Amino acid sequence: MKKLCVLLILNLSILLAQTPLKIPSNPEEKNPRKALLMSAVLPGSGQFYTRNTAWGIFYSTLELAGITGIVYYKQAGDKKVGDYERYADNHWDGLRWLDDYYGEYVEPYNNNLAEKTHNVNIFIGYKRYTFTEFIQTFKTWDDWQDARDRITLEKEYHFYENISKYKQFKQGWDDWQDYKNDPKYQVIERSSPNQEHYANMRKYANDLLKRSGYFSTALMFNHVISAFDAYIRTTKFNSALTHNIKLQLVPAMVTGHQGLTLHMQVDLVKL
Numbered sequence: 001m002k003k004l005c006v007l008l009i010l011n012l013s014i015l016l017a018q019t020p021l022k023i024p025s026n027p028e029e030k031n032p033r034k035a036l037l038m039s040a041v042l043p044g045s046g047q048f049y050t051r052n053t054a055w056g057i058f059y060s061t062l063e064l065a066g067i068t069g070i071v072y073y074k075q076a077g078d079k080k081v082g083d084y085e086r087y088a089d090n091h092w093d094g095l096r097w098l099d100d101y102y103g104e105y106v107e108p109y110n111n112n113l114a115e116k117t118h119n120v121n122i123f124i125g126y127k128r129y130t131f132t133e134f135i136q137t138f139k140t141w142d143d144w145q146d147a148r149d150r151i152t153l154e155k156e157y158h159f160y161e162n163i164s165k166y167k168q169f170k171q172g173w174d175d176w177q178d179y180k181n182d183p184k185y186q187v188i189e190r191s192s193p194n195q196e197h198y199a200n201m202r203k204y205a206n207d208l209l210k211r212s213g214y215f216s217t218a219l220m221f222n223h224v225i226s227a228f229d230a231y232i233r234t235t236k237f238n239s240a241l242t243h244n245i246k247l248q249l250v251p252a253m254v255t256g257h258q259g260l261t262l263h264m265q266v267d268l269v270k271l
Helices: 002-018 032-041 045-049 053-091 094-105 131-137 141-150 157-165 167-172 193-239
Strands: 021-024 122-124 127-129 151-153 242-254 257-267
Touching: 032 045, 032 193, 045 053, 045 193, 053 157, 053 193, 094 141, 094 151, 094 167, 122 141, 127 131, 141 151, 157 167, 157 193
Parallel strands: none
Antiparallel strands: 021 242, 122 127, 122 151, 242 257
């Protein structure tokens, strides 16, 4: 019986030796979910939370650069939008467009050569017409002359886009008559020097606004990547706080006695 107990204790000692016990060496472990949420809201904060200062500075710097890029290019783009809209208002006129459009095509609604695929809303007082409705209602130039002093056009994003790109609106430019027979301005993209300059102004403004959009996308990715990085680093931070403790029972012979001696082996190893 005594020998059986010794064997059982020996087996237990081997099992304990093979199964280290883990205890936290620092009771202040960090919460990975908290770190993830912190960096999702403010990139870098989750890294600072787990004392990864360098990475915290890195993600915070990216965040600041992203916000700066968004604001800078948005303001620059909006300013250029205002510039090209003022240029168009000074060099493109709605009544001139309608006069020369009807002058070129006579009865545009029934004329297959007349370009009428793009819309602009035309108001006579408070009554609104689409472009198709207008040329269908007023078939000739004479038909709308009594209302010409009350005609206005709705100038919104698509209006400013249309007059920059489509031949349908070429007659509204103040230099079109001077260049309408110039081969250089018979191509699809160009109708006159002023129209060409306006199109370039608009393209530049849109490029600036696109850059602002690119920075917005980069900012979103910075939030996502920083959040997952904070979660991973917090998990590693907590692992680094754990140490191994091994308990080992070693048979020993003491003079005049038989028995077991209990040894405790502590291995301070970072995981």
